[in-house]
Amino acid sequence: MTNDQQPTTHHPPNLNFAVLQFPASNCDQDALHALGDVLGQSARYVWHKETSLGNTDAVIVPGGFSFGDYLRCGAIARFSPVMQAVQQFAANGGLVLGICNGFQVLCEAGLLPGALIRNRSLQFRCEPVYLKTLTSDSPFTNQIPSDKRLKIPIAHGEGCYFAADETLQRLKANNQILWQYCNAQGEVTDAANPNGSLWNIAGICNERRNVAGLMPHPERACEAMLGSADGCAIFQSLLHALESRKVATAA
Amino acid sequence: MKAKIIITPKKAVVDPQGKAVQNALEHLGYNGIRAVHVGKYLEIELNGADPAIARRQIDEACHKFLSNPVIEDYRLELE
Numbered sequence: 001m002t003n004d005q006q007p008t009t010h011h012p013p014n015l016n017f018a019v020l021q022f023p024a025s026n027c028d029q030d031a032l033h034a035l036g037d038v039l040g041q042s043a044r045y046v047w048h049k050e051t052s053l054g055n056t057d058a059v060i061v062p063g064g065f066s067f068g069d070y071l072r073c074g075a076i077a078r079f080s081p082v083m084q085a086v087q088q089f090a091a092n093g094g095l096v097l098g099i100c101n102g103f104q105v106l107c108e109a110g111l112l113p114g115a116l117i118r119n120r121s122l123q124f125r126c127e128p129v130y131l132k133t134l135t136s137d138s139p140f141t142n143q144i145p146s147d148k149r150l151k152i153p154i155a156h157g158e159g160c161y162f163a164a165d166e167t168l169q170r171l172k173a174n175n176q177i178l179w180q181y182c183n184a185q186g187e188v189t190d191a192a193n194p195n196g197s198l199w200n201i202a203g204i205c206n207e208r209r210n211v212a213g214l215m216p217h218p219e220r221a222c223e224a225m226l227g228s229a230d231g232c233a234i235f236q237s238l239l240h241a242l243e244s245r246k247v248a249t250a251a
Numbered sequence: 252m253k254a255k256i257i258i259t260p261k262k263a264v265v266d267p268q269g270k271a272v273q274n275a276l277e278h279l280g281y282n283g284i285r286a287v288h289v290g291k292y293l294e295i296e297l298n299g300a301d302p303a304i305a306r307r308q309i310d311e312a313c314h315k316f317l318s319n320p321v322i323e324d325y326r327l328e329l330e
Contacts, residue, residue, distance in 0.1 A: 072319055079316070108319065115321040117260075120267045162264055162322055196265060 015242050017043040018056040020086070020102075022077045027063035027099060027219060034219040035060070039235055048080040057242050058095040059086055061102030063155070063217060073116060073158045074104035083109055095139050095238060096211045100156055103203070103213030111211045112204060113171065114163030120196030124157040128227065129194055129216060131202050132182040135175045138205050139241030140212045143233055149186050150179070150230040152216040154194055159215040161197035161204075171204055179203035179214055252297040254309045255328045258318045259290035293317060302329050 019031045028045060035043035043060075046053060053059060066077035077083065083105070090096050090111055098106040106112045119125060131150040133141050144150070163171070171177050179202040183192040193200045195215070203214025218231030260266045268289040276284055297305050310327055318325040 071317070075316065075319070107321075113321075115319055117264065117322055118267055120265060122267050122271055160265070164263070164321070196267070 015041050015057040015239060016055055017041055017058050017060055018046045018053050019043055019060045019062055020048065020082055021045045021062075022048045022064065022066035022080060022105075024066055024068055025062050025064035025101070027101075027217060030217070031060045031062045031099070031219040034222040034231070034235060038222045038232070039239065041239070046082055048077065048082045051081045051085055053082070053085045053089055056089070056094070058097070058238055059089060060219075061086070061096065061098040061105050061213075062219070063100030063102060066101055066105060069101075069158075072108065073101060074106075074108040077101075077105045078109040087111070090206075090211050093208070093210050095241065097140060097234075097238065098211075098213035099217055099219060100154075100159075100215055103215055104158065106211060106213045112206055112213050113167045114161055114204070116158050116215070117160045117162050118158050119156070119160050119194070124155075125159070125194045126153070126155040127194070128153045128221075129202075130182050130184055130186070130192065131179040131216060132186055132188060133179055134177050137175060138178055138209050138212065138237075140203075140205065140234055140237050141178055143237040143240050147186075148230075148233070149182060149184070150216075150218075150221075150233065151228040152218055152221045152231050153227075154216045155220075156195070156215055159195040159197065161195075161199075161201040161215075163198065168198060170207075171201075172199075174207055176204050176207065176209075177201055178205055178212060179216075252299065252302065252305060253330050254293075254295040254297060254305065255330065256293040256295070256309070256313060256317060257290060257326045257328075258293070258313075258323050259288050259325075261322055261324055264322045290323075305329055 035041045133144045180200040182188045205212040218234040221228040221231035269287040273287040
């Protein structure tokens, strides 16, 4: 092959994702599949007893029922050795995304404000929902067009987002609310709220915008054959943000 | 020595379990119920003999781990 036959297209980024594993994590494989097989990145599991994340560009805290969800969802997982490494990683500006139980773990860990409590229906809800993205100004939403509704499944019994009023006001003022539950027309209504979350909140980020969590499962919606590939937009946002950082570091 | 911890949802937090229990009680004919709050009860058996030390340690554990101050209050009793 001669030089002029080299592909001229931009190389896709090859980034290292750490997917945490706690006892009773159960969406870790889906996350690894989405990042590795669908998006072509390097992704590997990191067991909860590890004290280091190794060479990692971003951390995924996956869904499941870590430690049986005993006491409160995420309450025991947050004290795992690996979570101390995640605290440090986040403090250094590293990107961390918590999905479902991972969102609960990040809230319990104090990396995100608020808490997730029992669904107002008291029922486990397992169904596709629509999400409205409120801002493209985050490493988790930069590739999502403002008018695009994301169709992504939920599967949780404790996904009702709660925070004190002053916390909610701060989230709003800082544009930290990334996603709200909406209907198929994109309207944020009470009927479209599957769990009673305040302000229909489905996902938020921290003030520094490097840690985010959401109850819906983007990793289960990355291929059309699964009913939706909308979840890809969230991971592609992450890839874009990470690639921009690498370019900035190299420059 | 034993620590008894009662954890209840904060008043501002919606408590769907409490509401469901209240509805069921009313359905069973128990009248005059203003509200029901469902919480947790923990008993911790302790080896130590110093109640002051035990209270300090368990109080810290309640705040840091056993309850979530965002959504819950707790009451600690030692006996």
